[in-house]
Amino acid sequence: MRIVFAGTPEFAVPPLAALVRSHHEIIGVLTQPDRPAGRGRNLSMSAVKEFALENSLPLAQPQTLRTTEGRAALETWRPDVLVVVAYGLILPPEALAIPKHGCLNIHASLLPRWRGAAPVQRAILEGDDETGVTIMQMDAGLDTGPILLQRALPIGDTDDSVSVLDKLAALGAPALLEVLSSIDSGSVLARAQPSEGATYAKKIEKSEARIDWKRSASKIDRQIRAFRPWPIAETTHRGEQVRVHRARVVGDAAITPHPPGSILGLKDDLLLVACGEAVLGIAELQRAGRRSMTAREFANGLRSTEESFE
Known part of the structure; x- marks a missing residue:
């Protein structure tokens, strides 16, 4: 399939790397614009941009996808699927409607628990025994789309956000490929998220x-x-x-x-x-x-x- 990947931090790199190694065609990468970082406040590129440049992948860095101009690259690429992993920009309905088979998201929790920006941190803070990854079909809500696949991961007594995110990234990559194969074969099964057990992982202050x-x-x-x-x-x-x-x-x-x-x-x-x-x-x-x-x-x-x- 012809795939566009949208992601920004290190967590998004393993799934992108798995896609590059697969038989799928990566026709474009979206990532956030370079941001000032460090004490010198010099512009720094995202981990996904670094990977895209190293692998000669077509790249776009729109400030927003809410405008026609911001969606120009996505409109030009017209992918079969848009894969979104910790991208950090809101996808409006106009963007969600562009890919032929819709937009997939790898979310770092077992939805509907911990929808939102900081699922791993909130899971550790609350003392959850396990977390996981959810591959879901994106809709206009905040992490409310149908679930396509989930994989669980225990949280150990010494695990921190770094170690859990590393494990989840490694877990999410093969899960994503499995879902893409089921879409390819027409055997994908989606289930609505239950209303019970839904929690919100607000941004860390x-x-x-x-x-x-x-x-x-x-x-x-x-x-x-x-x-x-x-x-x-x-x-x-x-x-x-x-x-x-x-x-x-x-x-x-x-x-x-x-x-x-x-x-x-x-x-x-x-x-x-x-x-x-x-x-x-x-x-x-x-x-x-x-x-x-x-x-x-x-x-x-x-x-x-x-x-x-x-």
Whole structure:
């Protein structure tokens, strides 16, 4: 089939690579315009653009698909199928109507749970035991289209957003090819999403990264894992910002006699911190403007035995 691919971040690259290796013809790639990034705010191309250029794929970067001008490349290509993976731009009805067999989306959750922008982060925050990928037929709603295929993935106790997204990208690529084969053969089966169990994964705000030590250690642990690589969970120590990169729950769920945020010492290379419930062991953290450091390195810089995170 003649396919146009629309995607932007690293998560979208494995499915695109799988399509390139397949017998399907990739007639075009849509990705977001280059954006300022880093401290220098220099223009940076998306991961999908890098891959498209490396593989000599036709490329377009419209600012929007809401206008006739923005849809010009898609109109010219006239694909059999448009595959959308974390593209980041809204597809209006005019765009959805262009491909012969419609638009397919790889969504990083088991729909209807976690429709929206941040399904992986919300799944980890809520303590979900599993997530997965859904290949769906796109409609005018927000992740509400018919389900064509789903593949489940367990979320481990040490998984963070980076590891889960990597696994889901690898899971989604063969699932996409399976759906395309069923469309090719005319055997594709679609089922409407159930109304029960629908939840919305709203966009992550930077303010959510602030650690509240009065919460349980398990909730803070999930917060740290959900917010890697952005916005990264943070606290303060002596008024200075400290980012927490890696940690785990230590001990049982007993309420400690120490005030939440109290630094209890170092054990097994973990910086122990009292929480509202149980204890969190921090393995890696970072002071503002400095390199990441181990718990032992941080502990060596403490001035007294009675210190705490605010």
